[in-house]
Amino acid sequence: MKRGFIIIGLMCVVCGIRAQSTIYTYNGKCKIEIPNKLELQHSELHSVKHINAQNQKKQVQVSTKSGHITFQQLGLNAQTKTAQNQYCRVILEYFPASKQSPVYQRGERIIVDHDLIVLIGEIAKDQCKQSKTPLLKFFNIEETTINGYPTIYYSYRRQGWEGRPPVIVNVFWIYNKYENVILTFSYRESERAKWINIRDYLLKSFKFTKNY
Numbered sequence: 408m409k410r411g412f413i414i415i416g417l418m419c420v421v422c423g424i425r426a427q428s429t430i431y432t433y434n435g436k437c438k439i440e441i442p443n444k445l446e447l448q449h450s451e452l453h454s455v456k457h458i459n460a461q462n463q464k465k466q467v468q469v470s471t472k473s474g475h476i477t478f479q480q481l482g483l484n485a486q487t488k489t490a491q492n493q494y495c496r497v498i499l500e501y502f503p504a505s506k507q508s509p510v511y512q513r514g515e516r517i518i519v520d521h522d523l524i525v526l527i528g529e530i531a532k533d534q535c536k537q538s539k540t541p542l543l544k545f546f547n548i549e550e551t552t553i554n555g556y557p558t559i560y561y562s563y564r565r566q567g568w569e570g571r572p573p574v575i576v577n578v579f580w581i582y583n584k585y586e587n588v589i590l591t592f593s594y595r596e597s598e599r600a601k602w603i604n605i606r607d608y609l610l611k612s613f614k615f616t617k618n619y
Contacts, residue, residue, distance in 0.1 A: 428608075429465040432616070433476055436501050437588055440464075440612030441478055442605050445497060448477040449484040475500040494567070494574065494595040495602050497609065504585045511557040511582035512619050517550045519559070524548055531563050531576075540565045543573060553610055557582045564596065572597055577606065584619040 427443040441447075447455065451471060458466035469476050478497040482490030504510060511517055527548050535542040548561040559580040567574050576593040590613065594602040 428612075429467055430612075431476070432466070432468045433499055433501060434470055435468070435616060436586065437499075437613065437615045439499065439590075439609055439614075441497070441609060444481050444605060445478040445495065446481045446484060448479055451476050452484075493598060493601075494571070494593075495598070495605075496591070496593045498589075498591040500589040500591075502587050502589070504587065508587070509582070510584055512584040513555045513557070515557055517557050517559055517582070519548055519550050523559075527559070527561050531561070531578075534576075535563075535565050538565075538568070540568055540574070553579060553581050553613055556615070567595065571595075575599065579610070581613065583615040583617070586615065586617075588613075588615075 428440050429443065430438055430440050431447070432438050447467075447469070451469060451473075454469055454471045456468040456470070458468060476499050478499075480490045480493045480495045502508070509517075528545055531545055532542055542563060542565050544564045546562045546564065548559065551558045551560050560578070562575065562577045565574050565576060573596045574593050575596050576591065579588075579590045579592075581588045581590060590610075592602075592606045592609075594606075
C-alpha cells in the first residue's frame with residue numbers, strides 16, 4: 408500500500424510539471440521543455456518569438472548568436488527575494504560537428520577511456536577556474552543515452568560564488584551525428600530535492616530537430 412502511494416505521488420509531481428511548462432526551440436536546432444519554475448535569462452528575452460498554438464503547450468522560439476541560452480530560477484529577472492535566495496542554472500550550448508569532432512549517432516556507443524577521463528577532468532577544472540568557484544570534488548563520468556542520443560555524462564561539486572553554499576554541476580554532452588549539445592544543469596547542493604525532478608524532466612523532453 409505504501410509503495411502505491413509513492414508511485415501515485417511521483418505521478419502527480421510529473422503531471423504537475425508537465426501542466427506548467429513551456430517548449431523552447433533553440434535556433435531551430437533542438438527543443439527542450441522547461442518547467443515554469445525556471446525562466447529564460449533576461450539577456451535572451453529580446454530574441455524570443457512566442458508561438459500561439461490552440462490547445463497545445465506554450466511554445467517559444469529563441470534565436471541567438473551567442474552560442475548558448477541560459478535558464479534560471481523563476482523570479483531572478485525581477486530580482487525577487489525568493490529567487491535571490493535560491494540557485495539553479497540550465498545552460499544549453501549547440502555545436503555543429505567539425506572535422507575534429509567525434510561523430511556519434513543513435514545506437515552507437517561512446518567509449519569512456521583514460522584519455523577521455525583526463526580530458527573531462529581538465530575541462531571541469533578549467534570551468535571552475537574561469538568562474539572563480541574552486542572545484543571541490545569530481546564525482547564521475549559515464550556513457551549514457553538521452554532519448555536515444557549517445558551522451559557523455561559527468562558531474563562535480565564546486566564552491567558557490569563569493570563563498571555561497573556548494574553547487575552540484577551535472578553536464579551532458581549529447582550527440583546527434585553532425586551536431587552536438589552540451590547541457591549543463593547546476594543547483595545548490597542544499598536544494599537538491601527542489602531541482603532534481605526538474606532536471607530529470609527536462610532531460611526526457613530534449614530532442615534535436617533533425618534526426619540522422
